[in-house]
Amino acid sequence: MANPTPLIVGEFVRTIDERFRLTLPPEMVGALSAQGAAEEQVECVLAKERFGALSLWNRHSWRDKVESGIDLVRQKILAGRLANKLSEVQQFARLLSTRFRDVNLAGRARLVIPEGFREFLAVKAGEDCVVVGAGVCVEIWHPVAWRKYLKRRIPAFGPLFEQLST
Numbered sequence: 001m002a003n004p005t006p007l008i009v010g011e012f013v014r015t016i017d018e019r020f021r022l023t024l025p026p027e028m029v030g031a032l033s034a035q036g037a038a039e040e041q042v043e044c045v046l047a048k049e050r051f052g053a054l055s056l057w058n059r060h061s062w063r064d065k066v067e068s069g070i071d072l073v074r075q076k077i078l079a080g081r082l083a084n085k086l087s088e089v090q091q092f093a094r095l096l097s098t099r100f101r102d103v104n105l106a107g108r109a110r111l112v113i114p115e116g117f118r119e120f121l122a123v124k125a126g127e128d129c130v131v132v133g134a135g136v137c138v139e140i141w142h143p144v145a146w147r148k149y150l151k152r153r154i155p156a157f158g159p160l161f162e163q164l165s166t
Contacts, residue, residue, distance in 0.1 A: 006031040008133035013143075018125045020113045024056075025131065028138050029109040032058050046111070047100040048120045052145025056111065056138040059102065066100075113140075 008031045016022050033042045045062035049055045057065075073092060076082045082089055105111055113121065122142050123129045130141040141149070 007135055008032070008138055009135070010131075010133045012131045013128050014131050015128050016113065016123055016125055020118055020125055021110045022113060022129065022131070022140065024105065024109045024111060024138065026109055028131065028133060029105055031133075032056065032105070032138060042105040042109075044103050044105060044111075045100050046103045046114070046117055048117065049099075049139075050145075051120065052122055052142040053149075054113070054117055054121050054140045055134070056103075056140065057136075061136065062100065 008028055010025060010028065012025050014022055014024070029042055032044055043059040045057045045059050047055045047057060047062070073082070073089065077089065101114055101117065103111060103114070121129065121140060122145075128143055130143055130146045132139045132141060132146070
């Protein structure tokens, strides 16, 4: 049996330095690498998924996810099922093309948060953020957005856990 993809879990508070660099926990970097172990340079994709939070994906996992969605849209276009929905197709492409960027985690597991993503995250240099393992990716949250998310989602955790356990 092949090695299963490691589940990325944990919650860590990290400070974004004056150059908008963020040092990630080594266990999360290892899980993001293609081999499941920390490398000199890990190829990733940084994505805008919800305001106040960014997601960091293994580049190959992200590409698989996005390409399957693009293929589905392409098939519908070729089948003529989206002929009257040009504006929706444009909106999909526009949002898709501006919401992610290839990044590399280099020495000491540091991520440089690019312009445009900084504003989306809304954490300034010298401020803390919360790094969270989201199972299949790493999420970087503004602390206030993270607390709001937890407050809204924790009451549903018990039933969700039971659902996933059966």
